[in-house]
Amino acid sequence: MPSGQVTHGPSDSDPKAAYPQPSTARPAPRVRTARAAEIIDAARTLLEDRGPRGLTMRKLADTVGIQAASLYKHLPSRSALEVALVEHGLDEIGSALHGALAKSTVDPIGALLDTYRSAGLANPQLYRLVTAGSFPRGQMLEGLEAWAGEPFFLAAGDPHLAQALWSFAHGTLLLELDGRFLDGSDLDRTWQAGAEAFKAARRAIPRPSVR
Amino acid sequence: MPSGQVTHGPSDSDPKAAYPQPSTARPAPRVRTARAAEIIDAARTLLEDRGPRGLTMRKLADTVGIQAASLYKHLPSRSALEVALVEHGLDEIGSALHGALAKSTVDPIGALLDTYRSAGLANPQLYRLVTAGSFPRGQMLEGLEAWAGEPFFLAAGDPHLAQALWSFAHGTLLLELDGRFLDGSDLDRTWQAGAEAFKAARRAIPRPSVR
DNA sequence: CCATTCGGCTAACAATGTTAGCCGAATGGG
DNA sequence: CCCATTCGGCTAACATTGTTAGCCGAATGG
Numbered sequence: 001m002p003s004g005q006v007t008h009g010p011s012d013s014d015p016k017a018a019y020p021q022p023s024t025a026r027p028a029p030r031v032r033t034a035r036a037a038e039i040i041d042a043a044r045t046l047l048e049d050r051g052p053r054g055l056t057m058r059k060l061a062d063t064v065g066i067q068a069a070s071l072y073k074h075l076p077s078r079s080a081l082e083v084a085l086v087e088h089g090l091d092e093i094g095s096a097l098h099g100a101l102a103k104s105t106v107d108p109i110g111a112l113l114d115t116y117r118s119a120g121l122a123n124p125q126l127y128r129l130v131t132a133g134s135f136p137r138g139q140m141l142e143g144l145e146a147w148a149g150e151p152f153f154l155a156a157g158d159p160h161l162a163q164a165l166w167s168f169a170h171g172t173l174l175l176e177l178d179g180r181f182l183d184g185s186d187l188d189r190t191w192q193a194g195a196e197a198f199k200a201a202r203r204a205i206p207r208p209s210v211r
Numbered sequence: 212m213p214s215g216q217v218t219h220g221p222s223d224s225d226p227k228a229a230y231p232q233p234s235t236a237r238p239a240p241r242v243r244t245a246r247a248a249e250i251i252d253a254a255r256t257l258l259e260d261r262g263p264r265g266l267t268m269r270k271l272a273d274t275v276g277i278q279a280a281s282l283y284k285h286l287p288s289r290s291a292l293e294v295a296l297v298e299h300g301l302d303e304i305g306s307a308l309h310g311a312l313a314k315s316t317v318d319p320i321g322a323l324l325d326t327y328r329s330a331g332l333a334n335p336q337l338y339r340l341v342t343a344g345s346f347p348r349g350q351m352l353e354g355l356e357a358w359a360g361e362p363f364f365l366a367a368g369d370p371h372l373a374q375a376l377w378s379f380a381h382g383t384l385l386l387e388l389d390g391r392f393l394d395g396s397d398l399d400r401t402w403q404a405g406a407e408a409f410k411a412a413r414r415a416i417p418r419p420s421v422r
Numbered sequence: 423c424c425a426t427t428c429g430g431c432t433a434a435c436a437a438t439g440t441t442a443g444c445c446g447a448a449t450g451g452g
Numbered sequence: 453c454c455c456a457t458t459c460g461g462c463t464a465a466c467a468t469t470g471t472t473a474g475c476c477g478a479a480t481g482g
Contacts (some may be wrong), residue, residue, distance in 0.1 A: 159393075174342075
């Protein structure tokens with residue numbers, strides 16, 4: 001997900017720019033027929049409230065009022081459908097993260113983690129799908145993954161700390177979604193404990209000097 | 212995975228015990244017939260080198276030289292097989308973590324993360340299975356999960372920091388296994404960046420006083 | 423000695439993704 | 453205006469999945 005280099009944006013001479021500006025562009029979404037979009041949408045709600053095993057071609061066809069085989073007039077395969085869902089998820093999470101970062105300059109790491117967590121909790125199954133085992137990088141929209149992950153690099157200041165921060169967010173969210181933490185443990189404080197650790201580490205890294 | 216409370220062990224009066232002692236006992240493994248163990252073993256190697264989609268009842272039966280239906284004379288279902296594999300994985304990871312912690316008192320967090328990473332990289336598919344979406348907690352060996360996760364609590368000193376540390380390890384390992392980090396990025400340094408952040412946070416927490 | 427259990431087998435079923443082939447309705451170019 | 457083409461539905465079928473039912477020979481033990 002994370003993008004590569006974070007170069008300084010066009011506002012290089014703006015002294016208020018304490019953090020580097022986004023350099024990655026959000027790729028244009030795919031063009032789709034109305035029917036295909038409708039199917040993908042139905043798939044999404046089916047996934048979200050019936051779970052991954054509830055998302056089957058025949059059930060999906062049913063909710064759309066169609067025969068399963070007819071789905072293939074609109075989508076080449078089930079995995080293509082999954083790619084579409086993953087792209088939706090990445091787009092939403094990326095938007096949320098970029099938005100959060102644009103708003104809060106005082107505590108970017110905290111804002112980022114909060115937003116990441118909220119986005120995941122709002123669509124648990126979709127988040128799981130997006131970050132599931134091995135997904136088809138080759139078939140995905142070029143640059144989408146990089147754009148969605150970029151805020152971590154912007155907030156952390158250092159690429160390695162950025163990846164570590166993303167790892168923490170990803171791991172915590174997955175464990176929270178899967179209910180793997182201690183019963184009754186205060187997850188807010190778990191998130192906060194990690195956030196504090198990374199904020200402190202961030203402070204130990206020199207700000208990128210704005211000439 | 213993490214255990215609940217970490218009470219002080221029997222060596223409460225030992226002044227060298229800078230960290231709390233394990234209080235959770237490793238649950239006794241299930242008793243199994245030789246044939247069942249053989250099947251589970253075959254399933255494991257099948258999973259590890261053919262991937263999760265390569266582990267099918269018929270293929271498993273083939274490698275054991277049996278008919279698929281005959282597997283059900285030894286195992287009640289595929290999900291029971293998965294539970295067995297998960298238990299294997301938890302047992303191995305737990306052993307490795309407890310061992311690492313017992314050895315290194317100088318840098319427990321670093322040792323823990325190294326061991327966690329190694330264990331995961333050694334058996335990627337098994338690790339994915341162990342930490343996969345929602346697994347059947349009810350069917351698992353009682354206390355195994357708690358025992359396996361306990362080292363994080365021992366090393367972190369604070370339950371919330373422990374869960375955050377575990378989250379970081381889990382997230383980083385998953386992202387590494389799934390190849391989601393930047394191509395060519397130095398993962399050692401990513402792990403290290405997180406490790407440093409958590410070590411610093413650990414230092415800010417008072418040691419549990421040993422009366 | 424015989425009943426029971428063990429552990430293999432074949433046959434079958436339902437559900438999954440997916441393909442082939444048919445067909446009516448829209449559509450657009452000559 | 454007609455006709456060829458495309459669009460988007462349908463039914464039927466296939467292979468593969470987990471799983472169950474039922475048969476049967478060999479060991480086993482009271």
